[in-house]
Amino acid sequence: MIDLTASERAAVARLEDRSRELRRDTILIREDDPHGELFVLQRGMAMTYVLLDDGSRQILRFLFPGDLIAVSALVYRNSPETIVTLTDCTVSPFDRSLLVDVVTDHPRLAALLMVVTQMAKVALTDRLAALGRTSAKARIGALLLDIRNRLRRADKSIGETFALVLTQEEIGDATGLTSVHVNRMLRQLEEEGLLQRDGGRMTLLNEPMLTRIANYVDRWSGLDLSWLPPAR
Amino acid sequence: MIDLTASERAAVARLEDRSRELRRDTILIREDDPHGELFVLQRGMAMTYVLLDDGSRQILRFLFPGDLIAVSALVYRNSPETIVTLTDCTVSPFDRSLLVDVVTDHPRLAALLMVVTQMAKVALTDRLAALGRTSAKARIGALLLDIRNRLRRADKSIGETFALVLTQEEIGDATGLTSVHVNRMLRQLEEEGLLQRDGGRMTLLNEPMLTRIANYVDRWSGLDLSWLPPAR
DNA sequence: CGTCATCTTGAAACGGCTCAATGCTCGTGG
DNA sequence: CCACGAGCATTGAGCCGTTTCAAGATGACG
CATH class of the missing domain: 2.60.120.10 (Jelly Rolls)
Structure with a gap:
């Protein structure tokens, strides 16, 4: 960064x-x-x-x-x-x-700590909006995109395919759904050609479409660090 | 503080x-x-x-x-x-x-800024849990308690009665509900003797019970500021 | 006095939940 | 190497909480 x-x-x-x-x-x-x-x-x-x-x-x-x-x-x-x-x-x-x-x-590290804290806060508000105002399918889509993007930040080689570590119950507990409904939504995403599953490995088949139906925003572009105090 | x-x-x-x-x-x-x-x-x-x-x-x-x-x-x-x-x-x-x-x-003001930021973050996680895992009635109850408590922090004279500035549509947009359902839940809280309404003025009639059904936690007790750096 | 936003209430539709049963996978011990 | 068990995934049927749509009622304000 x-x-x-x-x-x-x-x-x-x-x-x-x-x-x-x-x-x-x-x-x-x-x-x-x-x-x-x-x-x-x-x-x-x-x-x-x-x-x-x-x-x-x-x-x-x-x-x-x-x-x-x-x-x-x-x-x-x-x-x-x-x-x-x-x-x-x-x-x-x-x-x-x-x-x-x-x-x-x-002071500059203090400011950077502020930055990551604020980013975490905005991530929470994005999830709040997802839980409050989007459908089950959208919430799961957003979760998939988010986790893929965060895995990719650590490992640049990750593309459309990644290992989702989570159980369907965990996906449900993150998105405010039951594991049963998570299962149905994943299958539906698969039937619509947006997703392919193989055990825990997920492949995003149509990322632009998924991003749209999930109302997903990547908050990593749009950062502004020009105000940081000088390093000491 | x-x-x-x-x-x-x-x-x-x-x-x-x-x-x-x-x-x-x-x-x-x-x-x-x-x-x-x-x-x-x-x-x-x-x-x-x-x-x-x-x-x-x-x-x-x-x-x-x-x-x-x-x-x-x-x-x-x-x-x-x-x-x-x-x-x-x-x-x-x-x-x-x-x-x-x-x-x-x-540095101590920087630390205090960190404190209020963290408190805001925890407030967001409380709302996330409310939207993800609690009923409409609980969410509205938690909102009422939260707003009353925050009003009271500015004006110590506020007790059980306070002016809720929000429209029912705004309550809905905060809690992930429709205004119609907010209306029904408010009436239900009233019928159950937990709440009294008079225009925009609300009176909490049974705060312990409301706190319980709303799963509400006041995050102002439990703060720990012992670690703050010395003032400069 | 009319207008506009807000509140209220009913009826019907729907999204997601609950309950229940079955199948799958993988790690463990025999 | 196989049998077993435990956790996890899958699927169906019916139910319930919340939404949608629609129609008044109330109240504030120019």
Whole structure:
């Protein structure tokens, strides 16, 4: 996104000092538990969710390499969400005081933290609009496009085909649908020639059309970083 | 929330230097328009929304006095959302470079900015879970509680009774429902003795029960600000 | 006093859910 | 190498919450 100075790179490296290997389905932080540690996700895929008291689950966000995990630890005594790995993962834990140091000493990194936070916020509003105002098929289409794009950001070789790690139940919990209906919608997308499935591997057959019916907007174009303060 | 030093107060005051009066239904920023100015909302109530291409609207957030408006101007060239006043408002416009200065010179204010941003993000995830996984009645209940609580933060005299500025169509656009169904649910809440209506004035008659059926969580308790860097 | 937005209510249609049964895949232990 | 079990995917039938469409009623405002 932007080139860091040597001093900035050193500051970031302090956050990635240690690293920990995690199996699939490992809970990093449990909703309502006290917490204080933050993480950088180095490898693998994870997600955050909340449970409602009727037992249903809403998946809030999927996490990919490079993402900062548990930033809400900065603000809340107890975690507002559960964070769990979806694949085997490598994470770098660090103390929140370290992040405070980085942000205090490096205004431009503080600004970049603001940027990623705002982008995450806009991603949430996009999903809010999807849940509030679009059909089941559109929501699933948007999810497919989003995950493909985020996988591609880490691995440029990914094209129309990618491994969707999620179960249909997880797709449902992310989009506010039941797994049964997710299944029907996936089949319908397939019948319409927009999608091809092979186990967990998905191939997008008509991306422009899918983007249109899903009301999908890629928020990575349109960034403006001209205002960033000078590096220190 | 926290006491500022004289130097910090002066820095904040620079943001609130100028002020502008706005009529009800004034668009501050239009979705997809280029923008660069930010605002502090001093008085009144506003909201942000997006329009989908079928013409439907999703209201993303309601804004109250003290809220920072258009922070996404920091990040995106074109606004991801429309911002419009719901009542007559007073706003203080300021240039984004000013915010950068404040954040660079005052690490603790930078941290506080992070806090309010994270709180806004968690509020969005709460609404996401509401839209994805709760009933119409629960969503409306949560909206009523949320707005009452935010009004009360500005005006301590507000108790169970408050003026809901919104039309039923706006309630629907915020909760992902139609205005017709909002009407039916409000009547149902009234019949169940949870709510009393008089024009735009609402009275919550059984707040604990409403909180429970709405799955509502007040995120203002549970904050942890112990990690803030020292004031400068 | 008329106009326009908003609220209200009914009837019918529809999208997505629930319940239930079956099939598939893959990892595990014998 | 096979049998088993557990989780996941698939499909059908019927139901229910919410939407759509339509028609008044109410109220604010020029």
